[in-house]
Amino acid sequence: MLTQVLFCFLAATAVASAIGVVVVRNVVHGALLLGLCLTMVGGLYGILGADFLFGAQILIYVGAIAILFLFVVLLSGRRAEFAEKPLNAMAPQAALAAFLIFALVGGILAQVREALHSLPPAAAATTSSVGDLILGRYAIAVEVLGLILLVALVGATLMARGLDKERV
Amino acid sequence: MAELATPPPPPTPAPAPAPKPPANVMPPEKAVPAGIRKVFAKHTEGTLLPNRLWPTDVWPNPWKSASYRRGALVLSALILAGTGAAFFLREIGVPLAALRETLHRFAEANLPQVPSWAAEAVWILAKALVVLHIILFNGLFLVWWERKISAHMQSRLGPIFTGKWHGVLQTAADGIKLLLKEDAAPKEKDSWLHSLAPALVFVPVLICFTPVPWGRDLEAANLDAGVLYIFAWAGLSVLGIVLAGWASANKYSLLGGLRSAAQFVSYELPRSFSLVPLIAIAGSLSLTKIAGYQEGYWFGFFPKWFLFYPVVGQISFVIFLIASVAETNRTPFDIAEAESELVGGFHTEYSGMKFSIFFLTEYAYVLLASCLLTTFFMGGGAAPLPFLSVLPSWFWFLGKTLFFMFCFLWFRWTFPRFKIDRLLDFNWKFLLPWSFVNIVLALPYIYLWKL
Incomplete structure (x- = not known):
């Protein structure tokens, strides 16, 4: 019961703030709403009993990515308000694409719903079991992912420095 | 007559004032x-x-002064009274668990129409309120303590009148003043965010206190990923600081907010990495388990605190301590609100209660950092010597936390402020590499010792 109340609150706030991100004119408000949306999604992980995922979601998505967005907005020196309308001539196509994706996700969910319900309830995922998976079974995948991120980081630094040289 | 001729013997040698x-x-x-x-x-x-002028020149022997002796007496009486009270109260985790049981049984027996989860919800609410009040009273106490300590470090008295005894009620009076103050803010401010920012700064620190083990069975919640949880939420406060800077429509505020963010994001890395050896050795992210792992004694008398693990423990401790001071935005690292450069930094345009919430949050972070230092490096509620276990764990936890809080105040009034470039260099070129080295140094502990 408590879980259901919490779920309704978190899900409603997540959806409302996600709509807000798109609708709000002020970019800083938009970045903040994005942070709120990601926090609420983290809360959903929390009530599913995925402690580690909850912490990681807050740490990475809210603590790092939303703040990075805010930085970019603040440092880019643009005006905080968009002058244009949020909708333009592409609106109908975009709406169609959004509806198709929604239908796709809904269709998949409807297909696997029975299968999901017939699964045995998952054992409580502790942090140590997550750690065993990350550094045991999926160690290579995680390492490769880390390597890709490192390459991206070095590349970004290189590009930023190259731009600076051209400017100077 | 001869007696008159001789000069009278000098009076008993009163403590001659030291020649300036x-x-x-x-x-x-x-x-x-x-x-x-x-x-x-x-x-x-x-x-x-x-x-x-060295303090010894100004005041050669303080024990000769009656007021100094009286003060020392009162202080030791206070400490003794606290110790005695702790001795008679014993562990309060056990009676609290019994209280919870009673609450549940009462709800089941007398209020059948109330759903079963309501008793637990009331209990959770009570725990949240207790934690909130710990933070509030900590602010009340710590502001007074800081003012007294800073004053005594500079040969001043500090607050002395309000509340008769050493100005103990000064902070309460200041709090009332701040409540009554006009909430002045610039006209161009983003009014929503300007009001939201203090809340965004304060709420994360309140959440951060959830897994703190105040003693045996005294944590608000024993979270399996407690360390991660604390670092994740503590990282959110910087969002509020940046927003406070931006919403104030003031360039000093914005600069302060951005500086603070750069500092926070940088120092979070060595702070987390310095804990990796500890987490690997203890084998858990739960604060309760980490504190529990450090209970016990080597050779029967030497506490098994992580601080005393040769080399690794000390490096971790120093890095974590420095990074913690930086995260609280206090003086050696207070470039975010450097008065001489930025007026007041991110809270330049705040006044009244909004300002005091920033203030309260700073002190809450001092308390949080002290609690974490105690939990990670000083064994939480473990007694320093075996026979001292007669005193309850919460007493030791509070004692160690107070010691670290004193260290924080001490640093603030001892070190000068860093420049922003030095500050970031120090982090990226010194603290972070050494925290990596420390992880490598911890390997023997994990592979040899634990086998």
């Missing part, structure tokens, strides 16, 4: 031990010390 040395003259040799003088002379080349 004239400026630019070294204080008398005896005032400063030769060893200390040698060390300082090497570094200052006679530029700093000659102008400085």
